[in-house]
Amino acid sequence: MIPFTKAHACGNDFLIVTEEAAAGRDWAELARQLCARNTGVGADGVEFFAWTNQSGPGAREGRIRLHNADGSVAEISGNGTRCVAAWMAEAAGALPGDTLEIETDAGLRICHVNSVNREKGFTVDVTTGMGVPEFTARTVTIPGGVQIEGVIVSTGNPHFVILVDNADFSVDGQGWQSIGQQICGHPDFPYQINVEFVRILNPGEIEIRIFERGVGPTSSSGTGTSASATAAIALHGGTSPLRVLAPGGGQTVAWNGPGTELQLTGPASLIARGEAWG
Incomplete structure (x- = not known):
């Protein structure tokens, strides 16, 4: 049996499984099995976790390795990292003002706990340092010779951000899901790329849609939000x-521009615990 905790951040859901519980397993196959919506527990990915500070129940340092729902490895998920922060916060008895340190394949992420709510389950609001983003303009040609202009942004993992000016997020008469799939698997990106579609509502607010590599359309993405x-x-x-x-x-x-670290703030909730046959 594989013990797990299920958590979500803005509907982007993850399973948290300790490395100890997954020892001796093929993590890619285990992720595919557990994440299956109809035959497994269901999730966008699995965060495999290990404590790196063994000082006791108040330990607040850990390491994660992320496998997407299709079993592929991702460097980082902003929402997945925040879900792990919620799990660590509960385990450590963290309070507002406390800090959690999480090592990812994209580097160390420092998570600051802003609030803790235990009224319905366990929910935290967290601000995470997402590193210094890098970006460059890029044009991608998809089948039919259609050229899609966008911005490649690295937030520890790769994104292609497309600006749109319509409420349905379509591009050149095609639905955003279709465009996202074509760009995600485009030969220009041999390891695939996450794709975001951005509609500017006003200078202080944007709306986005997300096509995530290894998953497809998702309800939210922390790194996608950061890239957008x-x-x-x-x-x-x-x-x-x-x-x-x-x-x-x-x-x-919150971001002060090129060369500075971007800060992402949002909620994460623990929603279930259980055991799955593996």
Whole structure:
């Protein structure tokens, strides 16, 4: 049996499984099995966790390795990291003002606990340092010779951000899901790329849609939110702090521009615990 905790951040859901519980297993296959919506527990990915500070029940340092729902490895998920922060906060008895340190394949992420709510389950509001984003304009040609202009943004993992000016997020008459799938698996990106579609509502607020590699359309993405905000602030007149609205809810990005670290704030909730046959 594989013990797990299920958590979500703005509807972007993850399973947290300790490395000890997954010892001797093929993590990619285990992720595919557990994440299956109809035959497994169901999730967008599995965060495999190990404590790195063994000082006792108050330990607040850990390491995670992320496998997407299709079993592929991802460097980091902003929402997944925040879900792990919620799990650590409960385990450590963390309070507002406390800090959690999480090592990811994209580097160390420092998570500051802003609030803790135990009224219905366990929910935290967390601000996470997401590193210094890098960005560059890029044009991608998809089948039919259609050229899609966007911005490649690195937030520890790769994103292609497309600015749209319509409420349905379509591009060149095609639905955003179709465009996202074509760009995600485009030969220009041999390891695939996350794709975001950004609609600017006003200088302080944008709305996005997300096509995530290894998953497909998702209700939210922390790194996608960060990448979208980077493009909006750097190139399209957005202001910081910037509210970013996704189908699963809103998050807030504070960023002072190129060369500075981006800060992402949003909620994460623990929603279930159980055991699965593995």
